[in-house]
Amino acid sequence: MSELQLAGDGPVARCRHCGKPAVGPCARCRAPVCGDCCVLTDGGATTFAVCVACERRGGASLRGAWLGMLGWLAVIVVVLAALGIALALLT
Numbered sequence: 001m002s003e004l005q006l007a008g009d010g011p012v013a014r015c016r017h018c019g020k021p022a023v024g025p026c027a028r029c030r031a032p033v034c035g036d037c038c039v040l041t042d043g044g045a046t047t048f049a050v051c052v053a054c055e056r057r058g059g060a061s062l063r064g065a066w067l068g069m070l071g072w073l074a075v076i077v078v079v080l081a082a083l084g085i086a087l088a089l090l091t
């Protein structure tokens with residue numbers, strides 16, 4: 001492999017754990033990780049790669065992230081419903 005490509009912010013990201021070329025970002029902390037330092041986890045429809053640090057910290061589950069997203073969706077739905085009620089009252 002050419003060392004020229006690995007200097008600076010080249011296209012090859014380095015694994016944060018062992019320094020090998022990363023295969024992709026961790027689904028939780030977005031840090032680049034290589035295939036040896038990530039754990040594949042089933043997040044429902046898709047399979048996510050979570051780095052070993054995140055896997056040790058909170059398990060490989062993405063339930064927290066999903067709940068956060070669902071919370072935001074609920075807020076948006078409530079706001080839209082309130083707007084709809086306000087419009088219905090005005091007309």
Ligand SMILES: [Zn+2]
Nearest residue numbers: 015018034037
């Ligand atoms: Zn690694």
Ligand SMILES: [Zn+2]
Nearest residue numbers: 026029051054
């Ligand atoms: Zn991570």
